[in-house]
Amino acid sequence: MTTSLHPAVERADLLTGLKRYEEARELLARRLAEDPEDIRAWIELARTHLGDKENGAEALAATERALALNPEHIGALLTHTSALRIGGRFPETEGVLREVIRLAPDYWFGYARLADWLWRLRMLSSGKSNGGQIQREDMTAGLREADLIAQEAIRLGPEEVYAYEVAWLIADMSGDHAAAARMDEAILRLDPQHERALARRTRKAATAPGVKAAEAATLYADALASTPDSTPMRQGLDAASYRLLRGLRWLALLCLALAAAGIDLFQTDGETQRELPLVLGQRLWDLVPMAVIWGLGALLRYRRLRAGVRVNLLSLIRRLAWARVVLGQAAWAMLCALLITQVPWTERTVPIVLFWAGLVPSLATMWFDRPRNG
Template identity: 60%
Template sequence: MSATGTHPALERADALHELGRHDEAKALLGRRLAEDPEDVGAWVRLARCLGAQDEKAEALEATERALAIAPEHIGALLQHARALQSNARIVDAEAPLREVIRLAPDYWYGYALLGHWLWRIRTLRLGHAGGPVTQEATTAFQRESDELALTAVRLAPEEVFPYEVRWGIADIGGDRALADEMVREILRRDPQHPQALARQTEQAATAPGVKAAEAAALYADALAVTPDSAALQQGLDHATYRLLRGVRLIAVLSLGFAATMLDLWTKEGQAPRELPVPLGQQLWYFVPIGALWTVGALLRYRRLRTGVRYNLRSVLRRRRWPRIVLGQAAWAVLCALLVSQVPWAERGVPRIVFWAGLVPTLLTIPFDRKKTN
């Protein structure tokens, strides 16, 4: 036995579990239980490993074996509640968690886990009983769950999970102010919390007046802290897509300026300029358009964070709509060059070229705003 009273095999099993080596941990615990079938700690750890590998029925059986040996073992009761929940028996999970609270009234985790599940349990029971699940009933269930989570906060104010529970309840109940407060509390204790960081970043990036480059920088900074966050990566992809849509707008403006240079449309009674346009005027076209692209695209790109630049190239490889938008921009620029640089003698063909460059974009703009796939 170790100095703490835990068998060395159980300590090794804990280490293997933390490393994700569940098969090795199960084999070790199996040997330990062959030596001592009454080792409750081994049964609890075996249930945890089985649950981690989605062997739900076996995990539940292991917790039942543990409770048969020690009905008041806190770890066995908690693992039993988790096994019940994973086996679609969340309604039955209330009893072992109530027992945890009775046996260990100062242990915060029992309150937090029951608060996490209780409003669901109450709703399911009411539905199974045939009663109407009204808004009043749902609100009462959520309030009861939040009170349990609040007790956990009082018992362990530095633990993150109780705040996560309160955040989830506030979100479900539509209490935006409380949800935002819980996000701040979580990040105060865990600045790298993926979900809370994603929520805070999304709020900042989607605030009114925040430009695409600013939003992309916010997401890139957050991803530097939690690089595995799928929510943050999705947000960065969408902000990058907004940048590409801005480039397409510059291309459309270039096309419109080319049409103006040739007077493709004039007001009634106004005489259009003579064609072909003089070479000097054709070349002058590149002055304002060059300035537009330099300020609107080149300088903007150079000011982007390195992570945003990498993602710009990455999103073009990974997603279809960004490539479509960039292709539309390139097509519009090509049409703009044809309209402005070919010495047209009449306006019929350049009008066709103009519409050919503009129509593909006009057809997609109304519904491609949120397309990032």
């Protein structure tokens, strides 16, 4: 019986890692023709079937051949559990995984895999026994049982990310947010670029009460620097960038309100409205607060943004129709504000129309477009 890894099996393992399953199977077929008792070759053959369209039947056949040669081979047993799950025999995996733990009580992965699947198995069993309805007490008991096993996996493999991932999932399913946060910290300690843990931590920080859009965008941009291919981080950056664009609309509406106040657009009790038309100096002076608002609220703020956030703002405007709508509404409101203040009106009828024309489109969509960030 072959115990060492044959060069052909080693090459097949590399090909499987590259998802070149057909080539790997050709190598393994030749190897097994030479030595049909090569357990590692049978295991690797099963892995090619699991990776290529998840062919459970072929994978099961290969692992059963391996286990026929050595029923206590840990690698064969673990691969067999994957084949059972893909092959529609998921409930059988618990017994096999408990056998792995019996044979290798100090091997962390057996515990981690059992914890990962056990609570799912308990829920399936509960649903099957209760007409498709999972009982809460069964779910709680299953998660508690799985958590104890996951903690043992962490004790045996304190530097193994997968053990913490399983513990995080169990804590999250249990609603124990504090424990889930501790698991995320442990995961990021071991793997600072772990995509899912980094995404969860960044989302939590970016959506915390009081966090402004620019801060949220910076958090997501920092996370993307570590995980540039992370879809959740890109979506989060888009959402924060969209909030920044919505902020521009508020600036425009503030300028519109100042324009209305500048020519006493609406009469108040006990006060006499300014005489129209306003003199040129007054009309020019009305531009000053608007310039300050845009200079401090938009230009300076934009210049302080990280380069990646500024690039994403421009990209979002090109990609997202609602971003262009919001930007257009801000521009329209500012145009109305400028017309109200800079044209020497002799009566207030047209300025009032302009005021409502600038205000209503934004108010009509201000809350509706809140979720339209991507």
